Amino acid sequence: MRPTPPPQTYRVKSFGCQMNVYDGERMAELLATQGIRPAADGEDADLVVLNTCHIREKAAEKVYSDIGRLRREDGSAPLIAVAGCVAQAEGEEIMARAPSVSMVVGPQAYHRLPEMIEQAALGQRSVDTDMPAQTKFDVLPARRKVGPSAFLTVQEGCDKFCTYCVVPYTRGAEISRPFNDLVEEARRLAEAGAREITLLGQNVNAWRDDSNRGLEKLVEVLAAIPGLARIRYTTSHPNDMTEGLIEAHRDIPQLMPFLHLPVQAGNDRVLKAMNRSHTVDSYLRIIDRVRAARPDIALSGDFIVGFPGETDAEFEDTLKLVDRVGYAQCFSFKYSPRPGTPAADMADQVPMAVMDERLQRLQAALNASQLAFNQASLGKRCTVLVERKGKHDGQWLGKSPWLQSVHFTADAAIGDLVEVELVEAGPNSLSGRLIG
Ligand code: SAH
Ligand code: SF4
Ligand code: F3S
16 A cells, blocks of 8 residues: 555445444544544545445445445545444455455444554555444544434444344444443533434343443433433334333333334244244234333334245235234345354245245335324324425425424424424325414
8 A cells, every 4th residue: 555645535424224324423523533524525535434234245245346436537546444344244355355445444443543544644554343342432522513313322232143143243242331421422412403312222222231220211311401302212122122111102201102123024933043032922012012101102123034944924924913013114124144144054045036026025015004104193293303404495304203204384494393283194204284
């Protein structure tokens, strides 16, 4: 690598889950404290951070094509840092396969970017995929300006080891950030303009502090922060859904009536092979308890079709579960074998054509469920947190308490909480009429 002048401008591109979005924001804040400014739209950045995701095959392949596309017409390239879960999983391989990459930095080590950039300017390539649990949070700069809806990572890593999943390997063991640090960061986010905070974790409901207080305690304290009107959390694991957290949905008005609780499949044999450690029945019992605590709660989930060995009849069980739960919105994926995970070596991998067909049928069922949920909201009155301008003059877009996109026309501003009545419902959004 040839020495290069220190970068003046940066661009951070985040892929994958919301935790990566959060990390991307924190990297951007860190670069800003180094005197590097964000590149303007259309401007070539001196430094590009690709904050990558490893969850499915296409996600990782995309990184290499993105690296290739960063080469400019004159043959030069920006300084490139690969961060995120592909960096963690394939650090050395990236260094070998992509000579234009100067820095590889894992999700627990990105606070070291400034030193790595200095080394890169001297022409030295560096890799850091160490996993000290809390260090980065202790040294990252405080949060600055944020939008009305902000993310706050409270928990990282996963000990569940579902047989298809790379997260326990890329993000390491489950750790919870300390109570006081989180309250402090939430306070700063509220001061910086956040009206809503979404607490994030690969298993967010596994969050505990040293005195064994659970997520509901954190939610209770955050709910008292001035200016903070809404709290959400994602992603939860069925096995960590405690009675205390369920009751918080009944007792804490700032906790929004929305729960993302992935089930993955609707058949017990498949769930066992996935090492999910819940059954269809135990999942449905949780849903019943949540609905008893908060009858209007919107439910969401993740599904995988074509897990190795899944038969047609077992897949039909997933459709039955979708029917029984009545989800408000969901994500669904074709199974993707990940190197190093137990499922990748299982016999009976399901052919792609079968997975395609199953995904189509599942998505049709999920779309119908989502439309039904939206239609059932017609006539309801609710608040909308205004997030951005709509296409038309005077039109605004925001989210309902149930995380539906709502557009309406009014004299409003980003960050306002306005009262609307929901008057029209489509599959992906609703229209609201201002009240009063
Ligand atoms: N911790 C969360 C989410 C993890 S990743 C949970 O346990 O639910 C987000 C989603 O990606 C998962 O819920 C799962 O549906 C999907 N996913 C994970 N690994 C996958 C794989 N190998 N192939 C297809 N989908 C996968
Ligand atoms: Fe992956 Fe399972 Fe952990 Fe979720 S709970 S991150 S799917 S191993
Ligand atoms: Fe992807 Fe890593 Fe998130 S693999 S989904 S970016 S935890």
